[in-house]
Amino acid sequence: MSIANCLTKLVAAQRITQKQADDALALHEGLQQRLYPAMGPASADAASALEAARVMMEAAKERKYAAAKQAIAYAQALDRMEKHPSGKTAGLHSLLVRDNLEGGEAMGSAIHIDGHSENVTKRLLGMMDGALKPYASRLAGLRQDTESVWNIARELFGDDTGDQAAKAAAAGWKKTTEYAVERAKRAGKVLSVLEDWRLPQYWDNKRVGQFSQSEFVNDLMSEFEAGNIKVMDKQGQGEAPRAAVGGIIANAYKDITLGKASNGASGGFSNQLRVFRFQNADSYIRMMRKYGIGDGGLHGTLIGHLSGMGREIATLEILGPNYESTFGKLLELARQDDAVRNRSLLAKAKRSLSMNSPAAVQRTWDSVTGKLGAVQSDLIAGIGGGMRNIQTAARLGSATIAALPGDSFTASLAANYNGIPATAVLARLVKDLTVNREGAEEVARMVNLTAESIIDHALGSKRFADEVVGQGLTGRVADTTMRLTGINVWTEGLKRAWAMEFNGFIARQADYAFDDLDPAFQGFLRRYGFSADQWEAIRVTPPLEADGARFFDVNGVADQQLADRLMSAIIDERKFAVIEPDARIRGAMSAGLQRGTFMGELVRSATQFKSFPMTFMMTHMMRSAIQDGMWNKVFAGTKLVGLMTIAGAVTAQMQSLIAGRDPQDMGSQKFWMQAAIRGGGFGMLGDLVYSSTTRGGDGLAAYAMGPGPGAIISATGDLMQAAAGNKEVSGKMLAQHLKAWTPGSSMWFAKIATDRILFDQIQTMIDPDYRNTFARYERRMKKDFGQGFWWRPGEALPTRGPDVGNAVGQ
Known part of the structure; x- marks a missing residue:
């Protein structure tokens, strides 16, 4: 009996659904085509049927696990929404971004996607142990190693380049991406067993569009004929038949130029099979140089890929594997609650001023998930973004002058609010920027605090993320100008110094039980929903000894969730020390409109340079306004x-x-x-x-x-x-x-x-x-x-x- 007949009988007996039967048959046919050259028809049919059954069984287990994870995430999210003192809308917003109404103690947890994304990304970059640092840009962005960076790709394809830096980066990349994939699966992400996680592919629609479809098809066909790539059939989950390859490549050209292709640099994971699977490094490098990331883009692409992984892991762990659907359901509940709770004009004005309306939540979601960064029209985005880049390069040259006194005072306020001596923060900053730069980076790497500078140097300063748009010519001009002013060095140094002093303060406070803690630090724990029992679980973690001081080892906390919550809380408080826009502000500054639309670019240009005062209002001013009494x-x-x-x-x-x-x-x-x-x-x-x-x-x-x-x-x-x-x-x-x-x-x-x-x-x-x-x-x-x-x-x-x-x- 053929597998098709077996599947038909199972559907008739209602043991499987028609969708499951179709998937199994497609998988069987794809596997059979791959196995046919090495086996006879009967053997290939039997082997592919067994393999299809195994894959389907594993997939069924993963779906059950994902469903369980989804149910748990939904229940936890709803519980937080219902417990928020200011209503379900504010509670839902607190799942996405820092809760500016600070209701964490009532909810039991204050972790959110925006901060957790940074935390996980820091963890991933920390696992790289600085191996990508040799390939970062230098001399204020004017110089970068764009040649030997490709040795990382060669090492990942199994070539021995003799380049020790590339070997270290490749080993770190493999270890890090394996950890990221496993963590995503633990959170319920269902990933294809056939996916190749070796390197991200980024097919740039602008680069591809510079060439004709026939040239693109000819280049890829040449690689295919030489055995350098395999062309996959997404329907059959296996290699495409020889006769279909040309058509698949032609369709890929259309998808890429129309912006429909999924690029590894924009998202962390994909459960869709890649169309092109490179078999050697030379082919990968040729195609990526011509049609993808270009000569100098591999370093930024790797950092961007890890950042995308960090963002998706954070979203999975907070809202579950089916997070889009979950958010939609929770937002509808928030809207219903808001309609009842905020009927008066005064109530509506209050929740709008605190930026906790359902519309604000939707904008924040679009920002934190990266939707607002998706370009609708490259031409419109290029004009609007280029204009803002030039304005940044022309007008923000003196930002450092305002940052020096302003940041010093906000860092002091944030330090004192949490019990940290402000003088210790400023003393560490001066020391780290003058005589201890290398030592500071080494200690910071040990406690997951070094990744900030890596991200900033690869993707443009986060502090001016809405001002420096992209890495085109105008983006590089703006980024280089900002680096020449010293604002990046100052910002990175102060972030690191503040977080390291907080980390050291936690290590010192670990000697005390909850009731004996410094009152300000105890207030910090309460704000972020940590109980006395949870503090006991945290404080038993052995500290790190470095630079003549003790530091709290967040990686050593036995409970991963507690460690993540603590690190996310530290990041939140650091954003009071060094003001930078979060997902709430980025969503507001774009009015929820996408890049590359006329209105989206107009709004972004109108709000350029205005995110700092808005952020100041939503942090320090809001914190003053919500004090008791x-x-x-x-x-x-x-x-x-x-x-x-x-x-x-x-x-x-x-x-x-x-x-x-x-x-x-x-x-x-x-x-x-x-x-x-x-x-x-x-x-x-x-x-x-x-x-x-x-x-x-x-x-x-x-x-x-x-x-x-x-x-x-x-x-x-x-x-x-x-x-x-x-x-x-x-x-x-x-x-x-x-x-x-x-x-x-x-x-x-x-x-x-x-x-x-x-x-x-x-x-x-x-x-x-x-x-x-x-x-x-x-x-x-x-x-x-x-x-x-x-x-x-x-x-x-x-x-x-x-x-x-x-x-x-x-």
């Missing part, structure tokens, strides 16, 4: 405003100096009002309070539209007025517009020289009345801010040093 709210708010006003004052004075002006008189009420606004992250808006334009030269309407569209609107308006005879095309106007689009024009260490030697000279050459123009500018700054110039506009060299006494009214 009015006195605690007032105390926390006053402390926050006071410290950040001082940070704003320092920033204002530093920005004056790098712009060639004397410090402002700190005895002025206007100065401290401006400092208070700057301290909250509203730097450009602060300028609008005291003048008709921002320091970028934009008015209020242009500011609302965003720097890119604003600059275009401003330039177009000037040209139209000039054409109508209502405005003269002056050197000042031209210099301002050029500066708005010149990468590196605002870099803090070169800003004043660039302004005076380049842009002022352009104005001088074109504007016949340039002396009066510069004089008017000096008078306005004197009138509005009481400042003179130590390097006067239009002068090739400074005439004197800064008048520091002006800061105290002398």
